[in-house]
Amino acid sequence: MSIKFQLKASVLAVALASLPWMSAQAADEPIQPIEPVKEINLALSELGKKLYFDPRLSRSGFISCNSCHNLSMGGTDNLQTSIGDKWQQGPINSPTVLNSSMNLAQFWDGRAADLKEQAGGPIANPGEMAFTHTLAVDTLSSIPGYRREFRLVFGEDGVNIDKITSAIAEFEKTLVTPNSRFDHWLLGDQDALTATEKAGYELFKNSGCAACHNGPAVGGNSFQKMGLVQPYQTDNPAEGLSAVTGKDADRFMFKVPTLRNVELTYPYFHDGAAQTLTEAVDIMGRLQLGRKYSAEENAQIVAFLKTLTGDQPQFMLPILPPSVDETPVPRPFD
Amino acid sequence: MSIKFQLKASVLAVALASLPWMSAQAADEPIQPIEPVKEINLALSELGKKLYFDPRLSRSGFISCNSCHNLSMGGTDNLQTSIGDKWQQGPINSPTVLNSSMNLAQFWDGRAADLKEQAGGPIANPGEMAFTHTLAVDTLSSIPGYRREFRLVFGEDGVNIDKITSAIAEFEKTLVTPNSRFDHWLLGDQDALTATEKAGYELFKNSGCAACHNGPAVGGNSFQKMGLVQPYQTDNPAEGLSAVTGKDADRFMFKVPTLRNVELTYPYFHDGAAQTLTEAVDIMGRLQLGRKYSAEENAQIVAFLKTLTGDQPQFMLPILPPSVDETPVPRPFD
Numbered sequence: 001m002s003i004k005f006q007l008k009a010s011v012l013a014v015a016l017a018s019l020p021w022m023s024a025q026a027a028d029e030p031i032q033p034i035e036p037v038k039e040i041n042l043a044l045s046e047l048g049k050k051l052y053f054d055p056r057l058s059r060s061g062f063i064s065c066n067s068c069h070n071l072s073m074g075g076t077d078n079l080q081t082s083i084g085d086k087w088q089q090g091p092i093n094s095p096t097v098l099n100s101s102m103n104l105a106q107f108w109d110g111r112a113a114d115l116k117e118q119a120g121g122p123i124a125n126p127g128e129m130a131f132t133h134t135l136a137v138d139t140l141s142s143i144p145g146y147r148r149e150f151r152l153v154f155g156e157d158g159v160n161i162d163k164i165t166s167a168i169a170e171f172e173k174t175l176v177t178p179n180s181r182f183d184h185w186l187l188g189d190q191d192a193l194t195a196t197e198k199a200g201y202e203l204f205k206n207s208g209c210a211a212c213h214n215g216p217a218v219g220g221n222s223f224q225k226m227g228l229v230q231p232y233q234t235d236n237p238a239e240g241l242s243a244v245t246g247k248d249a250d251r252f253m254f255k256v257p258t259l260r261n262v263e264l265t266y267p268y269f270h271d272g273a274a275q276t277l278t279e280a281v282d283i284m285g286r287l288q289l290g291r292k293y294s295a296e297e298n299a300q301i302v303a304f305l306k307t308l309t310g311d312q313p314q315f316m317l318p319i320l321p322p323s324v325d326e327t328p329v330p331r332p333f334d
Numbered sequence: 335m336s337i338k339f340q341l342k343a344s345v346l347a348v349a350l351a352s353l354p355w356m357s358a359q360a361a362d363e364p365i366q367p368i369e370p371v372k373e374i375n376l377a378l379s380e381l382g383k384k385l386y387f388d389p390r391l392s393r394s395g396f397i398s399c400n401s402c403h404n405l406s407m408g409g410t411d412n413l414q415t416s417i418g419d420k421w422q423q424g425p426i427n428s429p430t431v432l433n434s435s436m437n438l439a440q441f442w443d444g445r446a447a448d449l450k451e452q453a454g455g456p457i458a459n460p461g462e463m464a465f466t467h468t469l470a471v472d473t474l475s476s477i478p479g480y481r482r483e484f485r486l487v488f489g490e491d492g493v494n495i496d497k498i499t500s501a502i503a504e505f506e507k508t509l510v511t512p513n514s515r516f517d518h519w520l521l522g523d524q525d526a527l528t529a530t531e532k533a534g535y536e537l538f539k540n541s542g543c544a545a546c547h548n549g550p551a552v553g554g555n556s557f558q559k560m561g562l563v564q565p566y567q568t569d570n571p572a573e574g575l576s577a578v579t580g581k582d583a584d585r586f587m588f589k590v591p592t593l594r595n596v597e598l599t600y601p602y603f604h605d606g607a608a609q610t611l612t613e614a615v616d617i618m619g620r621l622q623l624g625r626k627y628s629a630e631e632n633a634q635i636v637a638f639l640k641t642l643t644g645d646q647p648q649f650m651l652p653i654l655p656p657s658v659d660e661t662p663v664p665r666p667f668d
């Protein structure tokens with residue numbers, strides 16, 4: 001089967017691409033430790049953090065990036081589909097922003113190339129923040145504290161959407177979660193995992209999960225068909241990559257989600273239909289691999305998946321510069 | 335006029351109650367520096383911080399205390415009236431939680447005696463978090479991370495609404511904002527204020543504002559009639575203290591809001607109708623004192639009020655313990 005072959009080849013490629021600082025053990029595994037973040041422009045990222053938390057980027061003045069990608073809750077909202085402007089029901093499950101810098105592209109269907117391109121989307125999306133880029137720029141430009149900070153960071157006067165999305169993307173680059181128990185194990189601490197967790201990992205590798213969920217993010221690096229062996233039943237109309245490529249062959253191809261911090265990112269799948277990891281693992285086994293796991297096997301895999309929870313980003317709650325008399329007033333009920 | 339006499343007496347009482355650690359200067363003033371917080375039960379407050387940020391205390395799983403009292407934005411939502419469950423329009427402006435521990439009572443009409451009594455309100459308020467205390471307790475009890483933390487903090491098993499509100503109230507006690515430029519001046523730094531700001535403060539004292547806005551919180555310590563000299567025009571049906579006492583004489587008596595951080599807590603008044611400080615000061619002058627300030631006087635008072643912005647609470651964004659399979663699932667769209 002050509003797809004299966006392709007998958008095996010990709011596991012091999014990842015294994016070969018292992019990095020010099022890894023232990024011999026990590027190098028042999030399909031999953032690598034999360035690399036610490038490097039080369040962060042700190043002032044840019046601090047500005048981005050403020051913007052990430054600022055509901056004034058939304059029409060209502062109530063919804064910020066953190067509303068739907070709550071960094072207290074694994075970078076998600078833990079809802080089946082999101083709540084947007086005026087309580088509109090979102091079309092799809094909100095993926096985590098944690099480790100999203102490692103994704104080969106952004107969104108379930110990959111329609112944004114990178115974090116900077118992505119960040120402009122929700123601000124102007126009528127179902128999310130429902131603002132316009134012009135109004136967002138006008139709002140921030142009216143605020144002296146932001147004007148000063150943009151000048152400091154960019155070395156020139158003026159706020160524009162390009163600077164806004166660069167800053168948010170730089171902050172998002174810092175949102176990695178190293179130091180999980182699984183990484184401890186990869187880095188040589190044999191005792192970091194229990195026997196059950198190790199058994200779960202063996203199953204995860206040997207039965208084929210690692211064919212799609214691999215690399216440092218345990219996913220995020222390819223598009224794959226949801227329902228490879230057996231079709232996935234859902235009411236959700238999303239069709240994945242084909243919406244971007246227009247190719248029929250790409251129907252139901254979704255970006256493989258990262259399994260880092262998957263304990264925190266419930267509910268699961270693009271439609272948010274699986275509430276528990278037990279359910280998600282069962283569905284993956286049957287639909288992607290044609291394999292029905294026993295309750296014990298399923299529990300072992302779930303135990304392994306929970307070892308992928310890493311250090312959550314630790315930072316001070318940002319204090320936002322206040323609006324002034326000239327700042328446009330939010331009108332949430334108009 | 336008996337009300338005026340009463341007001342003068344209360345200023346005197348505050349001046350007499352000045353504390354030993356104050357400079358001679360502060361002791362003579364109607365406003366005292368914010369005292370640093372003491373005797374905080376740190377474990378209880380840390381638990382309360384998590385609860386304050388946890389949207390699982392709401393029916394939708396989307397709204398936390400921090401949604402309406404955003405600690406990135408002066409402890410308010412900066413909206414005329416709040417957005418509650420299902421985007422319901424709230425009846426009244428959301429007051430700041432900063433320094434609210436100094437209030438003689440909670441809410442605009444004082445219907446809650448203290449922060450602990452207050453905290454149970456919004457959880458069960460159908461227009462705010464729209465949950466029930468039973469469901470809130472069930473939700474938290476299902477979460478192992480919370481079960482452990484409640485046990486650690488209270489020295490016994492079990493979660494209940496009394497423990498939840500105690501913890502939130504303890505966290506709120508930490509939300510004081512000392513160290514404003516005005517406090518620097520009170521504590522002896524003559525250069526902490528500009529000439530304009532000092533002129534503004536003199537006007538604030540001499541024309542009578544300090545009769546109602548006094549003490550360490552510059553308000554929060556009495557109920558006063560809104561529209562003392564001239565009636566206040568508003569569409570908002572709130573009638574203040576009379577809703578609590580049933581007395582006709584208490585109609586339009588509202589708790590005098592703290593003016594600490596008033597630069598951050600726009601828009602102003604219980605109906606959120608005044609968008610700017612300039613407008614609020616003008617209305618106060620005319621309606622409470624029968625005095626129309628010149629543009630220059632108004633600007634001086636506004637400049638003084640902006641010196642009341644203190645150090646905002648600085649803390650790490652809390653990381654919330656994840657839900658588990660047994661945790662009730664939020665149903666925001668039912």
Ligand code: HEC
Nearest residue numbers: 064065068082083084092093094095100106107108122128
């Ligand atoms: C109203 C809810 C909501 C808001 C507000 C929101 N997002 Fe999202 N976000 C989503 C949803 C839903 C998706 C998935 C959309 C899709 O794939 O089609 C998403 C996708 C993303 C992704 C892609 C992650 C991945 O793995 O593909 C990133 C990154 C992201 N959002 C960051 C942000 C930033 C930055 C902001 C603020 C500027 C923001 N979001 C505001 C709901 C929201």
Ligand code: HEC
Nearest residue numbers: 208209212224226254256257268269270280281284285288
């Ligand atoms: C052929 C590729 C492929 C294989 C094999 C595969 N997965 Fe997946 N996995 C995906 C894709 C694609 C998704 C996203 C599907 C969707 O949301 O519609 C996904 C989603 C998941 C999710 C939900 C993540 C989230 O945040 O929503 C979990 C958990 C998961 N996989 C675990 C596993 C396990 C365990 C195995 C082995 C039993 C496995 N996967 C095998 C491609 C694969």
Ligand code: HEC
Nearest residue numbers: 399402416417418426427428429434440441442453456462
């Ligand atoms: C949906 C918006 C909303 C939510 C959620 C909310 N509040 Fe409030 N809060 C308000 C409004 C509006 C008032 C004023 C109500 C009144 O005075 O009648 C208020 C009043 C208060 C007060 C009184 C302050 C004063 O000076 O009188 C405190 C303290 C407070 N809230 C704390 C909390 C806590 C703690 C939570 C979470 C358990 C919370 N609030 C949730 C909107 C909200």
Ligand code: HEC
Nearest residue numbers: 542543546558560588590591602603604614615618619622
């Ligand atoms: C007789 C009592 C009284 C006097 C005198 C008084 N105030 Fe007030 N002040 C109040 C009350 C009561 C409110 C709340 C009214 C409401 O919201 O309906 C208030 C509200 C305010 C607010 C809005 C605060 C907020 O957060 O909404 C400002 C600003 C203010 N006063 C400043 C002043 C200034 C400046 C003066 C002098 C010109 C003054 N006040 C004189 C009682 C008084």
Ligand SMILES: [Ca+2]
Nearest residue numbers: 265266267268
């Ligand atoms: Ca999810």
Ligand SMILES: [Ca+2]
Nearest residue numbers: 599600601602
């Ligand atoms: Ca206000």
